[in-house]
Structures are given as structure tokens and as C-alpha cells.
Amino acid sequence: MPTKAQRGEIVLKRIFIFFIICIAFFSTETQIFAEQNVWTSETNLTNKIDRVSLVTVNGKIYSIGGHDPNKFYDTIDVYDPETKTWTQKGKLPTARGTVSAAVYDGKIYITGGEPINDKLDIYDPMTNEWKKGKSLPKVVAGYASQFVNGKLLVIGGFNMYNNASADVYEYDPSTDSWTTKASLSTPRRYITSALVNGKIYAIGGYDESKGLLSSIEEYDPKSNIWTTKSPMSTKRMGLTAAVLNNEIYVIGGNTATATLSGPATAEVEKYNPKTDTWSTVTSMPTARGLLSAVSLNNAIYVAGGSNSSNYYSVFEKYAPGDDGTSPSQPGDPGTSQPDNPVGDRAILVVTMTTGLEKEFDLSMKEVNDFISWYENKQAGSGSASYAINKHDNNKGPFSSRKDYMLFDRILTFDVSEYSK
Structure with a gap:
């Protein structure tokens, strides 16, 4: 069993080690943030x-x-x-x-x-x-x-x-x-x-x-x-x-x-x-x-x-770095998991070349992901189809349902945002 003096020495060593770890952590953290938002x-x-x-x-x-x-x-x-x-x-x-x-x-x-x-x-x-x-x-x-x-x-x-x-x-x-x-x-x-x-x-x-x-x-x-x-x-x-x-x-x-x-x-x-x-x-x-x-x-x-x-x-x-203004910041609208969305949402209405309209109630993250896919495909990159999670729409005995949108079948789309 350590003596009182030995226990004090152990405590001081642990404090010193903790202090070194903190310095290393904050030095690394500073370096990480220094590398962000840079040209x-x-x-x-x-x-x-x-x-x-x-x-x-x-x-x-x-x-x-x-x-x-x-x-x-x-x-x-x-x-x-x-x-x-x-x-x-x-x-x-x-x-x-x-x-x-x-x-x-x-x-x-x-x-x-x-x-x-x-x-x-x-x-x-x-x-x-x-x-x-x-x-x-x-x-x-x-x-x-x-x-x-x-x-x-x-x-x-x-x-x-x-x-x-x-x-x-x-x-x-x-x-x-x-x-x-x-x-x-x-x-x-x-x-x-x-x-x-x-x-x-x-x-x-x-x-x-x-x-x-x-x-x-x-x-x-x-x-x-x-x-x-x-x-x-x-x-x-x-x-x-x-x-x-x-x-x-x-x-x-x-x-x-x-x-x-x-x-x-x-x-x-x-x-x-x-x-x-x-x-x-x-x-x-x-x-x-x-x-x-x-x-x-x-x-x-x-x-x-x-x-x-x-x-x-x-x-x-x-x-771009994490300066707190990005729409994907934790706690901001649209950052929750798609199956448990909170905060701002939107109705996405996709009009097909056949005239058929498809409506989806989605989180803003899902809507932004769809728009990013569409704009990338429009610019010549990305897959020809995109899967939109139907969530509670058209319920049935399924674990999940997805609607696969084909880029060349989309005429236009409309986004109507709302707060839940």
C-alpha cells in the first residue's frame, strides 16, 4: 500500500500527464482549425x-x-x-x-x-x-x-x-x-x-x-x-x-x-x-x-x-471549414436522421415528363441531398437514378419503401418549406 507521500507523488504525476495530454489535444485542435477555411x-x-x-x-x-x-x-x-x-x-x-x-x-x-x-x-x-x-x-x-x-x-x-x-x-x-x-x-x-x-x-x-x-x-x-x-x-x-x-x-x-x-x-x-x-x-x-x-x-x-x-x-x-454557419451544423434544421426528422421540413413535388406529380414530405437535408444529386447530374456527373425514402407515405408491411427517380424523366420540381 503506497504511503501518503507516494500517493501524493502519484497524484502529481497524473496531473502532469493530464496537463501534457491537454496541451497535445489543444495543439492538435488548433492545427485542425488552422487547416480549415484555407486557400x-x-x-x-x-x-x-x-x-x-x-x-x-x-x-x-x-x-x-x-x-x-x-x-x-x-x-x-x-x-x-x-x-x-x-x-x-x-x-x-x-x-x-x-x-x-x-x-x-x-x-x-x-x-x-x-x-x-x-x-x-x-x-x-x-x-x-x-x-x-x-x-x-x-x-x-x-x-x-x-x-x-x-x-x-x-x-x-x-x-x-x-x-x-x-x-x-x-x-x-x-x-x-x-x-x-x-x-x-x-x-x-x-x-x-x-x-x-x-x-x-x-x-x-x-x-x-x-x-x-x-x-x-x-x-x-x-x-x-x-x-x-x-x-x-x-x-x-x-x-x-x-x-x-x-x-x-x-x-x-x-x-x-x-x-x-x-x-x-x-x-x-x-x-x-x-x-x-x-x-x-x-x-x-x-x-x-x-x-x-x-x-x-x-x-x-x-x-x-x-x-x-x-x-x-x-x-x-x-x-471551407466549420465556421458555424454551414447548414449542416449540429442542431440546425435538416441535420437529424431521415427517419426521425426534427426542425424545418419541406414538401418536394417532382413533376415527371409524363405530367405525373409525385409528392414527398421530407427533412430539408433529404431535399438538399436530392437537389445536389439533380444539379450534379445536370452538370454531367452522378448516377442516372436517385432513391427518395417514402417514410410513412404509402404504408404497408415493409421495413422501408423508396421511389427511384430517373433524371431524364424529371421535368421540374418544387420545394415548399415549412416548420414542424
Whole structure:
């Protein structure tokens, strides 16, 4: 049996060991959090360019076209995030920049661009082949584009230099035809856009009468209506955007002049469409405008750009950390297990191409998972079908029932949120 002195020595040793463990734990914890919310450098682009466009297809990143002080580029390079290497994939039919490429059914749609034109070129990365679509109603460059519900929207831009446009056109790949849609409330060129929960957000840009813009407009394809939302804190054009966890990260841009020759910013802001609020995010290492971004594997990749007379080949990656604002935080709505949901919920109504409507009462996590699958598949990656848990719907002598949705059978879907 230890003596009183020995017992005291044992206690002191245990306290010392506990103290060392605590130091190690907090040191590790500090290191973990230090590694979050950080920008890292990836393998540079093959050229120092701005006005490039990024898209993702089947887990790879495609860099399309671009511009430097001497020329426009016709190159298409593909980046493999696993090997961190760029490979030249093909060439554009004509050299161009200031395009906003978009992906549907695994194919890349490239409209307009500089030199200003009205072309629609469709690229199949699997076959490395091109085909022409019907030309745009007008020549356009410096615009934004998004696929939603199987239709391509081309938004704003300019039809001639120093003349911002409010025009919005919709292209239907099934009929190879263009339709004029509701105009933006504010003409804007050198803008960016994002797609969240079936709605398109047109962000920033420049208008001859209003100058640099911080405003943002939301487009509902079902109603064909644009609605003005809360503005950014910084007015800018030549900016870019990417979506993570249903939030829009708005990155970089030119902040001082309409001629694109002024200074650029490294600023990053995050927009939450659900709350219509903005928050500040860690700035990029390299300030630049006329750049492009894309999200892949829960990270954002940002390529190229320019700042005054400096052109960049930098390719930087942002990995968001746990800053307490993510919608997947414990205790937030939609984070419970699907079979025992609490908090905010939604009615998901999926309209099939046959006209049949399917209705599901789901947690917001389930709804967001479905939307993520749909948008990834729309961008050319992911499985052709998605299983939705019916829970208590259509009860029977089953342990569970699932409705398998086929992507090419979905016409549109609607989300109506409510609190339980």
C-alpha cells in the first residue's frame, strides 16, 4: 500500500500527464482549425490568361478559352484533381474568351464570347467532338449562363462594347430553339451567376447608367420573374461565383473602373439564399478579376484572371471549414436522421415528363441531398437514378419503401418549406 507521500507523488504525476495530454489535444485542435477555411495552390494553368471559363464533367475540371494582352485562346484543357495535372483535351472551333460555359447531360455548351459573336457550340468530352446549335438571337459576351430544368439561360452581358444588356434568352436543346425570357431589372455586363434550389442568381457587373453594381437578382423559371435581393458589400464586375452547401461564394472582381484596367480585389463573400444574407469569407491569396470558379468535391477551384496589366496562371483551391454557419451544423434544421426528422421540413413535388406529380414530405437535408444529386447530374456527373425514402407515405408491411427517380424523366420540381 503506497504511503501518503507516494500517493501524493502519484497524484502529481497524473496531473502532469493530464496537463501534457491537454496541451497535445489543444495543439492538435488548433492545427485542425488552422487547416480549415484555407486557400491552397494547385497546379497552374498552362497560360497566363483571364476571361477563361471553368466547368466540371465527370469529376474533372475543364478550362475553356481565355485571353491575354495579345490574343484570345482556342484551347480546352482538363484538370484531374487526383493527379493534379492539366492535359490539353481539344480546341474550340474559334478562339474566344469572356464566355460562360454550362454543362447539360455531360456536354458543354459554349455561347457567344469575345470577339463578340452569336455562336452556340456544343462539345462532347467523351468523343472530343463538336456540333453547332442554333445561333443566339443577338451577339453577346460578358454574360452569365446556367442550365435549369433542362434549359440553358443566357443572362445579360453586352451586345457591343460599353453597352450593358438586360436581355435573357433560353435555349431548349430538345428543339434547338431560343426563346426570349423576362429581362433583368438592371442591365449588367461582366456579371456572374449561380444556381441554388432551382433558382438562378445574377450577381454584380457594370451598367452604363449605374456604374459598378453590388446588386443581385433572383430568377424563378416557373414564374419567369426576376426579384431583387440583398446586395453585396462591394461593388464589382468581372467577378465569379461557385456554390457549396446551397450557399453562393462570390469571388474577386474589378472594383474601380468600367475599362477593366483598374485594380482587382481578393475579397470573397458568401450569400445564403434562404436567409437573403451575406457574410465574409477568407480572401483569396491573389487579387484578380475576369477569373472563373467552379465547385467540386466540397471545394472551390479558381483559375486565371488579371489585375491591371498583370495576367495570372494561378489555380487556387478553397476548402471551407466549420465556421458555424454551414447548414449542416449540429442542431440546425435538416441535420437529424431521415427517419426521425426534427426542425424545418419541406414538401418536394417532382413533376415527371409524363405530367405525373409525385409528392414527398421530407427533412430539408433529404431535399438538399436530392437537389445536389439533380444539379450534379445536370452538370454531367452522378448516377442516372436517385432513391427518395417514402417514410410513412404509402404504408404497408415493409421495413422501408423508396421511389427511384430517373433524371431524364424529371421535368421540374418544387420545394415548399415549412416548420414542424
